[in-house]
Amino acid sequence: MDGQPSPPEHLPAAAESSDAHSGAADDFGRVARHVQLESVLDAATQLSICVTDTHGVITLFNSGAEDMLGYRASEMVGRLTTEVLHLATEVENRGGELSRKDGQQLTVNLVVTAVRNEAGEITGFLGVAEDITERKRSEEALRKSEERFDLAVAGSNDGIWDWDIATGEVYYEPRFKELLGYRNDEFQNTFAAFEQSLHPDDWQATLDRIRHHLDEHRPYDVEYRLRTNGGDYRWYRARGQAIWDTSGRAVRMAGSLTDITDRKQAEAALEQNAAEIQRANETLRVAEAEARKAVVERDQFLAMLSHELRNPLSAILNGVGVLGHAEADAQSVEKARVAIERQVDHMSRLLDDLLDVARITQGKIGFRKEILDLNALLLRAGQAMQTLMETRGHTFSTVTSDSPVMVEGDPTRLFQVVENLLTNAAKYTPAGGRIILQLQSQGGECALSVEDNGRGIDPDLLEEIFDMFFQSNHALDRSDGGMGVGLTLVRALVQMHQGTVAAYSEGLGLGSKFVVRLPLATQRGKKSPRHAKPDSVTDTRVLLVEDNADSREMLQTILRLNGFQVNSAEDGQQGLAAILEQHPDVAVIDIGLPKLDGYEVARRVRQQFSKSKILIIALNRYGQTKDRGAVFAAGFDEHLVKPVNLERLKRLLSRPRKPR
Numbered sequence: 329m330d331g332q333p334s335p336p337e338h339l340p341a342a343a344e345s346s347d348a349h350s351g352a353a354d355d356f357g358r359v360a361r362h363v364q365l366e367s368v369l370d371a372a373t374q375l376s377i378c379v380t381d382t383h384g385v386i387t388l389f390n391s392g393a394e395d396m397l398g399y400r401a402s403e404m405v406g407r408l409t410t411e412v413l414h415l416a417t418e419v420e421n422r423g424g425e426l427s428r429k430d431g432q433q434l435t436v437n438l439v440v441t442a443v444r445n446e447a448g449e450i451t452g453f454l455g456v457a458e459d460i461t462e463r464k465r466s467e468e469a470l471r472k473s474e475e476r477f478d479l480a481v482a483g484s485n486d487g488i489w490d491w492d493i494a495t496g497e498v499y500y501e502p503r504f505k506e507l508l509g510y511r512n513d514e515f516q517n518t519f520a521a522f523e524q525s526l527h528p529d530d531w532q533a534t535l536d537r538i539r540h541h542l543d544e545h546r547p548y549d550v551e552y553r554l555r556t557n558g559g560d561y562r563w564y565r566a567r568g569q570a571i572w573d574t575s576g577r578a579v580r581m582a583g584s585l586t587d588i589t590d591r592k593q594a595e596a597a598l599e600q601n602a603a604e605i606q607r608a609n610e611t612l613r614v615a616e617a618e619a620r621k622a623v624v625e626r627d628q629f630l631a632m633l634s635h636e637l638r639n640p641l642s643a644i645l646n647g648v649g650v651l652g653h654a655e656a657d658a659q660s661v662e663k664a665r666v667a668i669e670r671q672v673d674h675m676s677r678l679l680d681d682l683l684d685v686a687r688i689t690q691g692k693i694g695f696r697k698e699i700l701d702l703n704a705l706l707l708r709a710g711q712a713m714q715t716l717m718e719t720r721g722h723t724f725s726t727v728t729s730d731s732p733v734m735v736e737g738d739p740t741r742l743f744q745v746v747e748n749l750l751t752n753a754a755k756y757t758p759a760g761g762r763i764i765l766q767l768q769s770q771g772g773e774c775a776l777s778v779e780d781n782g783r784g785i786d787p788d789l790l791e792e793i794f795d796m797f798f799q800s801n802h803a804l805d806r807s808d809g810g811m812g813v814g815l816t817l818v819r820a821l822v823q824m825h826q827g828t829v830a831a832y833s834e835g836l837g838l839g840s841k842f843v844v845r846l847p848l849a850t851q852r853g854k855k856s857p858r859h860a861k862p863d864s865v866t867d868t869r870v871l872l873v874e875d876n877a878d879s880r881e882m883l884q885t886i887l888r889l890n891g892f893q894v895n896s897a898e899d900g901q902q903g904l905a906a907i908l909e910q911h912p913d914v915a916v917i918d919i920g921l922p923k924l925d926g927y928e929v930a931r932r933v934r935q936q937f938s939k940s941k942i943l944i945i946a947l948n949r950y951g952q953t954k955d956r957g958a959v960f961a962a963g964f965d966e967h968l969v970k971p972v973n974l975e976r977l978k979r980l981l982s983r984p985r986k987p988r
Contacts, residue, residue, distance in 0.1 A: 376436070376457040379443070382450060384409045396436075396459050398429030426457065435461045486584040489568075491519060493542070493578055498522065507564070507587050509557035527553035527561050542570055542578040551588065563592040640671035647671075676971050696738050699849050702774060703728040705739060706767050709746040716751070721759040727766040733774045734849040737825045745821050748814040749778040749842050756840075757782030772848055773827075779841040785833035793831055794819045822846070868981055871912040872896040873903030873929065874947065875921050883916075886974065892981055900924025907933055911942070914981055918947045919959070927962040934963035945980060947972060 376396040379388035389404040426434045436457040443452040487504025491497075496519045505515045508525070515521060526534055530552040541548040548568045553561040568583025650656050650664035710726035717724035735742075746765070753763045757780045764779045785793060794815050822829045827846040833839065870892050874880035880896050887894045895910065897903035900921040907915050907929075915933065919926035930944050943966070946959045951969040959967045966980055 374458075376459070378404075378409075378455045378457075379452055380409060380455075381452045384453075387452065393457070396428075396434065396457065397426065434459055435464045486586050488582070488584055489522075490580070490582040492580060493570075496520065504585055507585060508554060514557070522554075525554045527555070529553075538581075541568070542581070545570075548581075548583065551592075562587060562589040564588060640675045643671045644668050672971060676973065679971075696740075697736050698739065699734055699736055700739050700742075702733040702735055702742070702767055702776065702846075705742055706746065706765060706776070709743055709750065710765055713747065713750045713754070716754050717763065720754050720757070720761075722754060722757060723760075723762045725764050727764060729767050729769050729774075731769065733767055733769050735774065735825070735846050736849045737846070741821045741824070745818050745844060746776070746778075748818050749844075752814055752842075753778050753780040753782065753840075756780070769848070773845050774848060776844040776846070777841060779839070781839040783840075784836045784838040785831060785840050786836060787833065790831045790833065794829070818842075818844075868892050868914060869910070869912045870894045870914045870916060870981060871903070871906055871910060873898075873900070873906075873915065873917045873921060873926070875899055875918060883972065887977075887981070890978055900926065900929050904929050904932055907942070908936060911937075914943045914945065916945045916947060916977075917964075920949065927958065930963040939965060943980070943983070945977070 374392060375390075376393035377388065377390040378386060378393055380386050385406060385408050386404050387406075389399070389401040391401075393404075394400055424436060424438060426436050428434060437460050438458075439456045441454050442450045443454050445451050485503075485507075487507045488499075488501035489504055490499040498517050498519050498521075500515060500517055502512045505512055508515060523531070523535075534550055534552045537546075537548060537550045540546045548566070548570075551563060551565050553563055555561055565586045565588045566583060567586075568581050570578040570581040573579050644667075647664035647668040650660055651668075653660075656664070706726055706728055710724070714724065750763070750765060757763060762781050764777075766777050766779070768775045768777075819829050822844050825846055827844060829842065829844045832841045832843065870887060872880060872884055872887070872894055874883065874896065875898055877898070880898065884894045884896050895906065895912070897906045901923045903915075903917060903921065904924060917926045917929055921929065926946060930946070933942065933944060944964045945966045945968060946964040947968055947970060948955060948959065949970050951967075956967050968977060968980075
């Protein structure tokens with residue numbers, strides 16, 4: 329059994345060996361037992377069994393040996409083995425290799441034991457060989473596979489786990505525990521330890537995924553958060569596979585754990601960036617839409633402005649034609665004058681509204697609060713609007729409160745609110761209509777309303793009518809004029825007084841009502857100033873400095889017609905010289921003068937005369953807050969925006985002054 333391909337050719341015959349033991353062969357009982365043993369050994373086909381005598385001559389070679397080594401028993405029995413199969417006194421378990429008859433090498437597990445007689449004497453040896461070639465190959469393949477697995481695990485960031493489902497014990501490979509910040513002896517090898525580490529928000533979903541895998545064989549690939557040894561939570565991805573027994577019950581589940589916190593943070597950052605990009609795109613889309621809307625509104629505004637300016641200019645031009653006609657009688661001249669004055673006033677109010685809206689939008693509008701009684705303001709506004717109402721043929725009434733209605737606000741701006749609402753009512757109420765201006769006190773606020781029975785408003789447009797440049801469809805004929813800024817200005821001014829304004833109408837043709845609500849004054853403040861009665865104006869000496877010849881000539885003429893003594897100059901140098909020489913009571917100076925601008929003229933005048941000696945009034949094309957600030961800083965006392973409101977200018981010129 330040394331693995332040689334063929335047995336030796338000159339071995340002693342089995343009969344010669346048996347002659348030495350003829351006495352024992354005669355014993356029938358021993359022979360019978362020997363035959364019986366041979367039969368048993370020969371039947372053991374899964375093992376290679378070989379029996380020799382004490383000299384190494386083979387006496388038995390079973391069928392299992394024939395299958396394993398490829399030799400027939402007839403070839404082997406009676407031949408001498410060259411390999412020492414025995415030790416004299418003990419059993420040996422030997423491993424090694426044998427050669428088949430065809431030369432193929434076999435790995436075997438060989439057990440050799442001495443065979444003894446009843447007297448304890450060794451009579452031979454029994455060798456049993458098990459072919460473990462395939463097992464050794466499998467073991468070697470498994471060893472290499474485990475080496476490759478260990479190498480892969482060591483080179484990756486994954487932690488391995490192996491769960492015995494029946495006992496709840498889990499083998500957590502050291503790398504697994506390291507991912508959680510634990511040493512190998514710090515994290516319990518139980519499924520409960522894993523459960524306790526799960527984030528509360530991920531606990532139920534993770535256990536559901538495990539159950540679905542064990543019960544329904546769904547793939548197990550899940551992401552969850554685990555609490556680390558430091559107390560914080562990190563994101564992990566787990567993948568695993570269960571093993572089921574023949575009854576379909578899961579008995580084991582193993583898998584890997586990967587730290588994906590960096591990936592999750594990157595995904596969150598990408599999502600945030602994507603959200604920011606989406607918001608930026610939405611902002612851009614809105615901005616583009618607003619820009620397109622602004623372009624449309626600009627075009628509409630320019631078209632309306634052109635119309636609004638052409639109408640009064642046309643009336644003024646026609647009036648000038650009447651005034652210059654040789655055959656015009658006194659009545660025609662007076663009508664022309666009134667028409668020109670009305671159209672100039674209309675253009676002036678139109679420009680004032682536009683400028684006021686711009687100032688409010690930019691937060692630069694002047695605002696001077698004081699405590700005032702709205703009853704007096706309503707009476708004054710109603711009186712100022714009476715002429716317009718009569719011209720339109722409307723029945724107009726003002727209903728004030730029985731008791732004082734004290735509010736804190738800017739009287740000029742509140743007057744502007746009432747004036748715009750009344751103008752709007754007069755404009756959109758057909759001739760012969762009814763308009764009511766009413767004031768009521770209700771709890772801690774007052775309600776100022778303007779109600780008419782005119783064209784009414786589509787209920788769907790009750791909010792839009794306060795938008796800039798709004799024009800309803802029923803006003804497309806434009807015969808009543810309007811830029812669509814009056815109500816916008818009303819809302820802005822009311823809001824500046826912490827009030828509200830709302831429009832009400834049952835529909836087109838059913839009239840409308842505008843209600844302004846303002847809080848009542850809760851404390852005493854600066855009361856409305858009392859205006860002293862003007863002295864006689866016939867002795868007021870005025871010097872007008874204006875470079876535009878037509879404006880200078882017309883303003884000088886109308887002031888003289890109102891009783892003022894007026895001289896004029898056409899540039900800054902002439903004006904300064906005239907003021908220093910004539911010592912007028914009032915100097916009305918245009919800002920944009922040639923040679924020496926109005927600011928410099930005022931500064932030099934103030935170097936010579938105090939405010940008690942001369943009143944200096946600025947005429948300016950600009951009315952922004954910064955323009956007013958520059959005017960007053962130069963030494964002016966008053967600021968008027970062109971075109972000049974003659975009534976206000978006359979009031980300023982009529983102020984009482986200290987005697988020289």
